[in-house]
Amino acid sequence: MSFQAPKGTYDIVPPRSATWLAVREALSRQPRLAGYDYVETPMFEDTGLFVRGVGESTDVVTKEMYTFEDRGGRSLTLRPEGTAGVLRAIAEHGLHRGQLPVKVWYVGPNFRYEQPQSGRYRQHTQVGVETIGGDDPALDAEVVWLAAEAMRSLGLTGTRLLLNSLGCRECRPAYRELLQDFLRGLDLDDDTRRRAEINPMRVLDDKRAEVQAQLTDAPLITDHLCGACKEHHEQVRSYLTDLGVEYEDTPRLVRGLDYYVRTTFEIVHGGLGAQSALGGGGRYDGLLATIGGPDLGGVGFGLGVDRTILAVDAEGLEVGDRSRCDVFVVPLGAAARRRTVTLLRDLRRAGLRSDTTYGGQGLKGAMKAADRSGAAFALVLGDRDLEQHVVQLKDLRSGEQTSVPLDDLVAAIVASTGQ
């Protein structure tokens, strides 16, 4: 009997895994440079947390959750997104009682029961940030910038940043009614009509041409923001301009999760087909109170590692170091093999990635293995070399070979690899 990875999931194996690590590192590097602390929360939570925290009417909650009862009769759900769990942890540990804003980052898998296709999987990984207790538009701008900068640092040039404000508890209800009135006058199917009653802003995001054609004159949220929201949005925009971030005002941008207010943004890429969003986020004032914490503002993002890798591929970028080693030791003879064990220990302790062959492989096979490892240097160690306390250091790029005293070896390699 043979098994395969479950439908909608995939393995991350070499050589791809090097790209995976590099992309995950690039996305998380930006928050680490900006004073964000690391958090890690369980991969499953009380089902109720997601129902409240993500929103009862969202596709994620109604159709996509992996929910199960554990042996103790609790209803648990594999996390479909990161924000709810991280906010629960902030409230549970009282992090908001320290200095504000709380700024944290995290990385990990999320699970959604979706119809798998390119860029859409049942397990995907996000790097996210969440901030709690800051109302300053400079914080919104920082969060947007971190996301944009992460993509820039990978060398991606085909991304676009879409920006919108969704208003707040003050101004959104009136806009919502206005939009509903407008939608009621359109020729829509039953499902869409129902959606218009529950969450009318989602209808604006409908991808079908026959729906879009009717939406040309739909009222736009940005024309109906209250004074405070308008001011906040203007400030976010001008900070982004100062930061040199190019953004597109996108008054129809709504995101799939219910909790967003004011700033919302998405980073999309032209080379990915239907699943074009690499990541996005926004402000979620009030969300912490929804899950039982204090009523503090917050803003954050989630960036998809899987789709970012697809974008890196689409642009033909080489990201990540596929070499496994800096140094590859080739022992020739029994005494050399014995000495190799301690030599590797010393090289590794000096921070040099080093490997060898096993099982007494001959010179030819061992040199092939050295090449395949991506090492810059091979150390050929024969029994006669050992007697003279030297080793042959071969630069695998230039082919140049020098005899180096064993005692100076680590220092010599460190000097030539610049590590």
Ligand code: AMP
């Ligand atoms: P969301 O949590 O829905 O706002 O998604 C944030 C980002 O996570 C998206 O832009 C994608 O890059 C990624 N993402 C969300 N769902 C999936 C999925 N099913 N498969 C792969 N990536 C996903």
